[in-house]
Amino acid sequence: MVEFQLPSELAEMARRFEREGGVPVPPRLASTVVLLREPSEVYLIRRVATMAFAASMYAFPGGGVDPRDATVQPGWAGPAPAQWAARLQLDESVARSVVCAAVREVFEESGVLLAGADADTVVGDVSGPDWERARQALIARELGFAEFLERNGLVLRSDLLVPWSRWITPEFEPRRFDTYFFLALLPEGQVTRDVGGEADDHVWCPPGEAADGRYTMLPPTRYTLLELAEAGGIDGALAAAPARNPADAIRPVA
Secondary structure, three states: OEEEEOOHHHHHHHHHHHHOOOOOOOOEEEEEEEEEEOOOEEEEEEEOOOOOOOOOOEEOOEEEOOHHHHHOOOOEEOOOHHHHHHHHOOOHHHHHHHHHHHHHHHHHHHOOOOEEOOOOOOOOOOOOHHHHHHHHHHHOOOOOHHHHHHHOOOEEEHHHOEEEEEEEOOOOOOOOEEEEEEEEEOOOOOOOOOOOOOEEEEEEEOHHHHOOOOOOOOHHHHHHHHHHHHHOOHHHHHHHHHHOOOOOOEEEEO
């Protein structure tokens, strides 16, 4: 476990929670995808003001694991769930869920689909009406991701995800997440789009600029942006990723 010093305002909230004998809620398993594109830009969405967590904050696409995410197999390409389990230090079914949630959430929240007809292909433009109806059904939980892939003759491209880090929400927060962060390159032929719902704005921006204070965001988002900026670009970040331990949780403390 790695400790991360909270900003002063959040640190005071943490200390007050401890003084008052607060009982932390268990964190929910979640996945986040840091979309990257040349020349070294990162994608951020602004969560709507009505959200129960991180309202009006800029963040990367992501969200909680759906129980049905564990069922995505055999519709799978790239490193096997057992390999992901070893890399993330999770049980195999949990690792499968975390990876699937990453692919599902980035499609739901940005319109980008990390899937293909086989292990060597990636779908192109997925902004048409049929894809949009399917995306809306996924958001409404009327459709599981495994069923979505099967209907469209696709496999999840787990090799398009690069594990980066893991963050656990501070104990004083009423909603807490144990979140695995992944990097992913924007597939050729695909575009992010304003898909609405949980977000009311989106932006592509160099990591260093995104972290300079112009956008309101939580510490994990800003810290990740600073790490990417320090890596010197997309190639540098992808080269640095294998040496990182994505299972070593970062826990913000006062």
